[in-house]
Every structure is written in structure tokens, then in C-alpha cells.
Amino acid sequence: FRLDKxxxxxxxxxxxxxxxxxxxxxxxxxxMEFDLENRLDDNNNSPFAPLKFPAFYYCWILSKFGAYAQITNWCFNDILEKRVNADVFIQQHHQQNYVLSEQLENNLKEICDAFKSYSNTLNNWYDEIRRLHDDINSSLMSDEFREFLKSIWEIINGSNFVLSRD
Incomplete structure (x- = not known):
């Protein structure tokens, strides 16, 4: 069938x-699996990867299937991963006054918009991260996991994440 523009x-x-x-x-x-498996390799040399699907699609999934559907969780995982990676890249290049290309700015905007939509709906995970922040014995965590949690906490809360090794 043909689509009207x-x-x-x-x-x-x-x-x-x-x-x-x-x-x-x-x-x-x-x-979605078919699409991902059959995409041509676009040799994306981007410093941080764009979302696997457009943000409007992820928002449609959220509105159609609800906050607790497996497909919604899959979409949120992609959004969260891309949001953390973009944030890490920006933090690493902040001192160098790195200027994002228009394409990277568009990717970042799309990631942030999708993250905001999901965060406004899926705020239940905030309590879990807060509990990790407040209660966990940090000596049980690997340094990589500690850095991952720190990145997530700073994105969500806008403040420093401190875990001591008491």
C-alpha cells in the first residue's frame, strides 16, 4: 500500500x-528483530550510537503496550544504554570544548527526548537505584559496575554518586 505523505x-x-x-x-x-538482523552495516563512526529505532517509535510502544510490557522494557534498556554512553562521551570531552556535529546533536536530542518520556512514565526504577545508592555494601561491587551506577545516578539525579568502601 502507498502512504499519503x-x-x-x-x-x-x-x-x-x-x-x-x-x-x-x-x-x-x-x-524489530527482523529489522535489526537485516540492516546494512552503515559503518557508523559516531562517538555514541543512536537509538536502534526512532524515538517516536519507542514512545508509541510505551503508549500502546504500557509501562510494564516486555517490549517497553527492551526499548527502555536501549534508551538508557544510549543515554549513559552519550553522557559519558560528553563528560569526557567537556574540557576539550568538543563541538557536536548537527547529526550528533540530533542523536542526542532524540535520546534525551525518549529518555524523558520513559522516565516520566517509568519512574518506578528510581527507587531501586536510590536503594542501591543508600544501602548496598560497595565492597561487593566491581569498579565497572560502580562507574555504571555513578553515571546513571548523575543522569537521573543531577548530583554526585558517592560509594565508600567502608
Whole structure:
């Protein structure tokens, strides 16, 4: 079928959703896997990777399947990973006055917009990270995991994450 240029992207997704009789989530997972497996290698030399799918798609998934669906969790994991990687890159290059290209700025904006949408809906994970921050015996954590938690905490809370080795 041919799309009218004025048709919104989410209308197309809604139309495809309506064509599926049952197991909508599973069918969209299959389509996503197929897309990822059959993409051409674009030799993306970007300092931080863009989202695997457009932000509008992730927001549509959230609105269509809800906050606790497996597919929503998969999308959030991609968003969170890309958000942390972008933040680490920016922090590492902050002192060098690194100027982002227009494409990198667009990637970052898309990542941040999707992260904000999911964060506003999925704020239940904040308590889990807070509990890790407050209660965990840090001597049990590897240095890599400690740095990962620090990055996440700073993104979410905007403050320093301190774990002592008492």
C-alpha cells in the first residue's frame, strides 16, 4: 500500500497494529528483530550510537503496550544504554570544548527526548537505584559496575554518586 505523505508515522503503526489478530507485542518484537538482523552495516563512526529505532517509535510502544510490557522494557534498556554512553562521551570531552556535529546533536536530542518520556512514565526504577545508592555494601561491587551506577545516578539525579568502601 502507498502512504499519503501527510499521514503521521504513528498512524501507520496504529494501522499495522490493527492488522494483527493477537499477540501484538510478540509480532512487533519479531518485526524489530527482523529489522535489526537485516540492516546494512552503515559503518557508523559516531562517538555514541543512536537509538536502534526512532524515538517516536519507542514512545508509541510505551503508549500502546504500557509501562510494564516486555517490549517497553527492551526499548527502555536501549534508551538508557544510549543515554549513559552519550553522557559519558560528553563528560569526557567537556574540557576539550568538543563541538557536536548537527547529526550528533540530533542523536542526542532524540535520546534525551525518549529518555524523558520513559522516565516520566517509568519512574518506578528510581527507587531501586536510590536503594542501591543508600544501602548496598560497595565492597561487593566491581569498579565497572560502580562507574555504571555513578553515571546513571548523575543522569537521573543531577548530583554526585558517592560509594565508600567502608
Amino acid at each position: 501527510k499521514q503521521k508515522k504513528t498512524e501507520v503503526l496504529d494501522f499495522l497494529y490493527s492488522l494483527i489478530d493477537k499477540n501484538h507485542e510478540n509480532e512487533f518484537f519479531k518485526a
